[in-house]
Amino acid sequence: MSNSPVKAQAKGAGRVSAESNSAVGEQGAPKRAKTTNRKSVPEPGRTAEPRSSRAAGTGSTRAAESESRRAAKSKLESEPRRAAKPESRLAMVRRARRVNRELAEVYPYAHPELDFRNSFELLVATVLSAQTTDLRVNQTTPALFAKYPTPEDLAAAVPEEVEELIRPTGFFRAKTKSIMGLSAALRDDFGGEVPGRLEDLVKLPGVGRKTAFVVLGNAFGVPGITVDTHFMRLARRWKWTESDDPVKIEAEVATIFPKSEWTMLSHRVIFHGRRICHARKPACGACPITHLCPSYGEGETDPEKAAKLLKYEKGGFPGQRLNPPPDYPGRPAPPLGASG
Numbered sequence: 372m373s374n375s376p377v378k379a380q381a382k383g384a385g386r387v388s389a390e391s392n393s394a395v396g397e398q399g400a401p402k403r404a405k406t407t408n409r410k411s412v413p414e415p416g417r418t419a420e421p422r423s424s425r426a427a428g429t430g431s432t433r434a435a436e437s438e439s440r441r442a443a444k445s446k447l448e449s450e451p452r453r454a455a456k457p458e459s460r461l462a463m464v465r466r467a468r469r470v471n472r473e474l475a476e477v478y479p480y481a482h483p484e485l486d487f488r489n490s491f492e493l494l495v496a497t498v499l500s501a502q503t504t505d506l507r508v509n510q511t512t513p514a515l516f517a518k519y520p521t522p523e524d525l526a527a528a529v530p531e532e533v534e535e536l537i538r539p540t541g542f543f544r545a546k547t548k549s550i551m552g553l554s555a556a557l558r559d560d561f562g563g564e565v566p567g568r569l570e571d572l573v574k575l576p577g578v579g580r581k582t583a584f585v586v587l588g589n590a591f592g593v594p595g596i597t598v599d600t601h602f603m604r605l606a607r608r609w610k611w612t613e614s615d616d617p618v619k620i621e622a623e624v625a626t627i628f629p630k631s632e633w634t635m636l637s638h639r640v641i642f643h644g645r646r647i648c649h650a651r652k653p654a655c656g657a658c659p660i661t662h663l664c665p666s667y668g669e670g671e672t673d674p675e676k677a678a679k680l681l682k683y684e685k686g687g688f689p690g691q692r693l694n695p696p697p698d699y700p701g702r703p704a705p706p707l708g709a710s711g
Contacts, residue, residue: 474639481638490590510707525554549577588634597637601644654680
């Protein structure tokens, strides 16, 4: 019984020895023992700060940092902002193609807005549409084509009688000369048929690239970009081009879109220009593609006021065609002299 305390001490010593061995590192160096409840001792030359003063110091430091951040923010806001980074060519092309896709959803019924039954009527109507509306042309051509249905008939007409018929379209003397001249050329050089090639069409009196592409795209299914005043305006507003030359605009836009889209792109852009994105006062507040327009804000942005600027079917008014396609959602235009 007297040996039991000794044994206990021995066991205790064994435990201490084991613990001390475990405190030796892998390289045989003793590890720093963890200490608890150790009171911090101030470094020589420094006196311990009371806890309350440390807390007060922390609060004042935070307040100073907050004030510094506010001052920096105020300075940043007062400085002039840097100009936005110019849009890259790739970003512009992607945005332009998205504009085309979204316009296709807005105007799934986009079409040429001239009434015609054949390529000759389309050619003549397009020449007459210069400096006037398609609506006025559509109201004028029924009587013209009823009297002169073929190139041979129009080529042999009395100029004064033709002038009287097309007077509502404006510039009627110059236009009479053009449509009678092209009719004579069709009769003499193309067997009375409208040619389906650009190089032939532009040789006809009064026919330029715009007119030629209207005829090629809508009578022959040949892709082309029709750069009229509406197309020019919107291409510049959307930053597709900076040019004001129709031929250069045509060439630049042609590099943005696949050829298969050219004809329908022309219809969609022209539709949008006539109905919403007007020349003098665009209806920005009623435009469905403002998120893609770098010129948003040039026109009326208030939705209610912008809605009053909408034209044709978008504004609840008749369209430009007396005989629109079956899928046209608006009302047909009235004949010349009719009300409504």
